[in-house]
Amino acid sequence: MKKMIIGESIVKSFGTGNEKHLVLNGVSACINEGDFVSVMGPSGSGKSTLMYALSGMDGIDSGKVSFAGRDLSKLSENELADLRRTKMGFIFQQPTLLKNLNILDNIILPSMRDNRKNAAGIIKKARVLMNKVGIAELEKRDITQVSGGQLQRAGICRALISNPKVIFGDEPTGALNSKAAEEIMDIISEINKEGTTVILVTHDAKIAARTERIMFMGDGKIVSEMRFEKFTGTDMDDRMAKVTEKMREIGI
Template sequence: MKQIVTGETIVKYFGKGGERVKALDKVSLQINEGEFIAVMGPSGSGKSTLLFALSGLDGIDSGKVMFEGRDISLLSEHELADLRRTKIGFVFQQPTLLKNLNILDNILLPAWRGNRKNTLQITEKARKIMKRAGIAELEKRDITQVSGGQLQRAGICRALLSGPEIIFGDEPTGALNSTSAQEVMSLFSEINREGTAVMLVTHDARVAAAAERILFMSDGKIVSEIRFPQSAGRDAGNKIRKITAKMQEIDI
């Protein structure tokens, strides 16, 4: 199976001097094509830091992050920005949308920065993705005129526009009510079934149950892992029970 992202003994520190804290402690993992991975752990365990490192949004102090065989630390700023724009999607807990742009223009903004020659084609693609996400009728609305769940789906649309190999999500349902969270997770699951790898940080066992592989972190390390066979996909209740038991075991 094709490897998309590989982390090799990743170390990341925050702070300086006596306040220096090791956020990631020799973390190694690989993400394969089409995988759906959830990352769980207590606050401060390194979950979000790992996502930022693997996606190239933040640097590391030692180790390697390889994207399709390329060491991203050796890329220029332009090459790294191009990689993130074309191959990687990132969805934040709070959608980072601009108040002076409507929903459609917010979705289009990163694509416009990279390719102004094909505006019509990109706009049409964005509208198709919005229709799929159930927000086609919102394209002219300001970001203050839609719900939190609709904003998050707009953020996912933006992440999908370039046809990425993988989408990272940092607590993408954390600020949503249960109905909106379910809608967002249905969209992630659909994206994954079509072949895009997904890696999400979450505190919610119900969200993690959408994944086939759950990584548990503590003190900057991956301390445990659960893998579910594809045949377990429909038995969400059993998956949630196993995930919850593991969370209690490692005190999440």
């Protein structure tokens, strides 16, 4: 399996002097192409900080992060921005959509900034994605006129518009009810089956149980890992039992 993201001995702290707080304490992690990974841990364990470090959204104090063989510390801010915009997609707990734009315009905005000459192609692709995730009829709606689950689907479309190699999700189902969360995970799972690498930060054992690899964090380190086969929809009880047992074991 080809390696996509490699983090080596990552150290990250916030604050200075007596207020300095070590968040990542020598973390190493390797993500392969096509992986479906979740990161779990108690609040303050460093799981979101690790995601931001691996994506280049946040700098690190020491160690190394490489993406497809490129050392992120060697890239300029513009090069990092280009890499994130063209090779990575991001899904957050609360989609950062603009209130003055409708759903379709929010989805196409990042791509239109770079490629206005292909506006028709971008719009066509956005509509294909919207149809795929079940919000085709909402393209003219304002973001205040749709549900949280529908907003998250729009966020997924925006994350996919540039054909990213990897999707990062920070609690992507955290603000949704259980039915909407399950529907969003169905979409994310399908994205992974089509070949896109997926890395999710979550506190929800049911979400983690649908992934194929779980990294458990504690006190700024990866303290344990668990692997599963692809989720079939028939083995959730067994997977959940194993995840919750591990969570109890490491004190999550």
